[in-house]
Amino acid sequence: MTKYKPEDVKQAREYFASQGFPEKRMPIAGRDISFFVMNPEINPGLKNFAFVCDGNLKDGYALGVSSEVPEQFQPFWALHEFVEYLELGRETPGRCKKALDEELKVIPAEFKPAYIPMRAGFFKDLVEYCKNNNYSPSDIKEFEASRDILNTLETDYRKTN
Numbered sequence: 791m792t793k794y795k796p797e798d799v800k801q802a803r804e805y806f807a808s809q810g811f812p813e814k815r816m817p818i819a820g821r822d823i824s825f826f827v828m829n830p831e832i833n834p835g836l837k838n839f840a841f842v843c844d845g846n847l848k849d850g851y852a853l854g855v856s857s858e859v860p861e862q863f864q865p866f867w868a869l870h871e872f873v874e875y876l877e878l879g880r881e882t883p884g885r886c887k888k889a890l891d892e893e894l895k896v897i898p899a900e901f902k903p904a905y906i907p908m909r910a911g912f913f914k915d916l917v918e919y920c921k922n923n924n925y926s927p928s929d930i931k932e933f934e935a936s937r938d939i940l941n942t943l944e945t946d947y948r949k950t951n
Contacts, residue, residue: 794843802843802852811854818865819896825868828854836919838912842871851876863905866893886932890939903947910944913937 794802807813811826833839833856841854855867874889882888897905913936920930 796849799843799850799852803850806852806854814864814868816865818869819892821869821872823853823865823868823872824851825853825855825864825871827857827864830856830858832856835923837915838867838908840867840871842875844875847876860904860908862901863908866897866901866905869893869896884932884935886936887939890936894943906940906944906947910937910940913940 806826806828809829811828813824813826815822815824817823828839828841830837830839832854833841837856838859839856840859841852843852851872853868853871855864859867870889870893873892874885878885878888913933916933917930917937920933
């Protein structure tokens with residue numbers, strides 16, 4: 791996956807604003823996170839996608855979440871990307887699982903019955919999308935780990951409810 795330069799981040803933010811994508815800023819899990827709510831047509835090959843254009847946190851970032859993601863879930867989708875790419879970094883082994891752990895700690899219990907299956911479906915789709923779009927084996931491995939955790943959580947949840 792690409793590591794972006796500060797000018798790339800600036801251009802991405804300007805582009806998202808020019809497209810009329812609303813930007814949301816909110817505190818979540820002790821962080822002040824900003825993200826754009828993006829038109830799903832930006833990435834029609836991946837339903838419920840998230841996007842991050844990052845370099846160094848001090849240089850800023852452009853984070854986006856598809857408007858297909860229900861509004862109440864969008865901040866948690868954004869939190870995952872923020873933790874994975876901006877706090878941990880692209881080179882950190884286990885970054886996706888660590889971000890998922892952080893995400894699952896803060897998702898309200900009342901959201902989990904709908905959130906867990908949706909997130910499991912997203913990661914299933916993400917793994918296939920990445921395999922079909924020449925992502926690195928290490929990135930695919932990261933996403934597979936989160937997919938597997940969510941599949942287990944979804945199965946466990948169905949057994950208890």
